[in-house]
Amino acid sequence: MNLIVIGAGAWGTALAIGAARHTAGHQVTLWARNAQQVQEMQAARSNPRYLPDMAFPDGLQVSAAPLAQAVQGMDLVIIATPMSALRSTLQALAAAQVRVPVAWLCKGFEAVAAGHSGVGLMPHEVCAQVAPQLASGALSGPSFAQEVARGQPTLLVAASRHAIVRQALLEAFHTGPLRLYANEDIVGVEVGGAVKNVMAIAAGLCDGLHLGLNARAALLTRGLAEMTRLGVALGAKPETFMGLSGLGDLMLTATGDLSRNRKVGLLLAQGLTLAQAVDSLGHVAEGVYSAHTVVQRAQAVGVEMPIAATVVELLDGHITPQAAVQRLMARDPKHEGL
Ligand SMILES: NC(=O)c1ccc[n+]([C@@H]2O[C@H](COP(=O)([O-])OP(=O)(O)OC[C@H]3O[C@@H](n4cnc5c(N)ncnc54)[C@H](O)[C@@H]3O)[C@@H](O)[C@H]2O)c1
Numbered sequence: 001m002n003l004i005v006i007g008a009g010a011w012g013t014a015l016a017i018g019a020a021r022h023t024a025g026h027q028v029t030l031w032a033r034n035a036q037q038v039q040e041m042q043a044a045r046s047n048p049r050y051l052p053d054m055a056f057p058d059g060l061q062v063s064a065a066p067l068a069q070a071v072q073g074m075d076l077v078i079i080a081t082p083m084s085a086l087r088s089t090l091q092a093l094a095a096a097q098v099r100v101p102v103a104w105l106c107k108g109f110e111a112v113a114a115g116h117s118g119v120g121l122m123p124h125e126v127c128a129q130v131a132p133q134l135a136s137g138a139l140s141g142p143s144f145a146q147e148v149a150r151g152q153p154t155l156l157v158a159a160s161r162h163a164i165v166r167q168a169l170l171e172a173f174h175t176g177p178l179r180l181y182a183n184e185d186i187v188g189v190e191v192g193g194a195v196k197n198v199m200a201i202a203a204g205l206c207d208g209l210h211l212g213l214n215a216r217a218a219l220l221t222r223g224l225a226e227m228t229r230l231g232v233a234l235g236a237k238p239e240t241f242m243g244l245s246g247l248g249d250l251m252l253t254a255t256g257d258l259s260r261n262r263k264v265g266l267l268l269a270q271g272l273t274l275a276q277a278v279d280s281l282g283h284v285a286e287g288v289y290s291a292h293t294v295v296q297r298a299q300a301v302g303v304e305m306p307i308a309a310t311v312v313e314l315l316d317g318h319i320t321p322q323a324a325v326q327r328l329m330a331r332d333p334k335h336e337g338l
């Protein structure tokens with residue numbers, strides 16, 4: 001199989017390494033828009049900027065060729081950019097008349113540009129707008145790039161309504177320490193991937209304020225309820241939220257110190273501004289951008305998401321970390337459940 005990974009950040013690089021290392025006969029190309037970054041990666045046989053100290057296996061090539069040229073002859077295209085670049089990348093693939101399966105790795109909802117109305121879209125909705133002819137899907141689940149690059153066991157979910165996409169993802173990545181499950185519920189998988197990042201910011205805040213393990217367990221339990229409520233209202237199956245892209249990724253991202261979203265919460269608790277927290281990461285923390293869209297989508301379908309709404313208030317600088325906790329604790333009593 002010939003596969004190309006578009007976007008040479010931490011996650012695209014790690015997955016490209018994983019696919020090339022463990023699958024004999026695969027030709028894996030890691031594509032970056034920045035020619036200088038490609039030169040550096042070629043010289044170092046690693047990605048010093050985004051995933052240092054992880055050596056490229058022999059089967060991994062790097063490229064900065066024009067995208068329309070780079071995708072020729074590929075059997076599978078993986079989009080590993082942040083959510084903010086998904087639309088433009090899909091447009092470029094449509095213009096290049098790509099006919100093979102395409103899957104994205106980004107976890108988030110599209111942000112609505114300032115001054116624009118309407119709700120932000122899930123990744124598959126963006127694709128339906130700009131490249132409806134593509135057979136497409138998402139690869140998601142609990143997966144820190146560094147662990148995948150090191151070859152540590154990781155389970156992912158290949159989500160698509162197209163059997164050909166699920167099959168191509170399994171062929172490319174179900175190998176060695178990577179194990180893939182298939183799922184047709186693209187809505188559930190994408191809602192899980194987006195909302196867990198918002199909850200991870202809240203969990204970082206909770207831990208940064210030393211609120212305790214009881215508080216964190218409570219936060220994640222109610223966060224899972226919020227995620228499930230929104231997903232079901234948007235057409236997802238409830239059981240998807242008990243799976244890898246729901247509970248699994250929520251647990252990982254909210255409690256694992258490799259998470260950038262969790263780190264944003266920890267830094268806000270220390271008194272850093274959002275700009276300072278984001279600048280210090282050197283990588284994207286999607287929850288910062290998706291939080292608003294998640295809450296807007298919830299409001300549009302009449303779903304209450306108090307934790308996510310409080311994260312938005314905090315990110316916007318309208319409340320302090322301490323006030324965020326007080327606000328959630330002061331809510332009226334209610335019956336447990338969704
Ligand atoms: N890092 C992880 O462990 C991990 C795991 C699973 C999913 N994800 C998701 O994958 C996505 C990417 O995360 P990451 O960790 O690789 O981010 P990152 O910040 O490490 O890197 C992002 C990369 O995207 C590139 N990029 C931005 N716009 C682009 C464009 N228009 N065309 C081509 N490349 C472009 C940047 O140059 C950079 O190399 C995010 O949505 C994230 O939520 C990350």
Ligand SMILES: O=P(O)(O)OC[C@H](O)CO
Pocket residue numbers: 107141142143144197200249252253258259260261262284285286
């Ligand atoms: O580092 P984060 O917070 O972007 O999370 C990375 C992955 O999504 C975890 O599955």
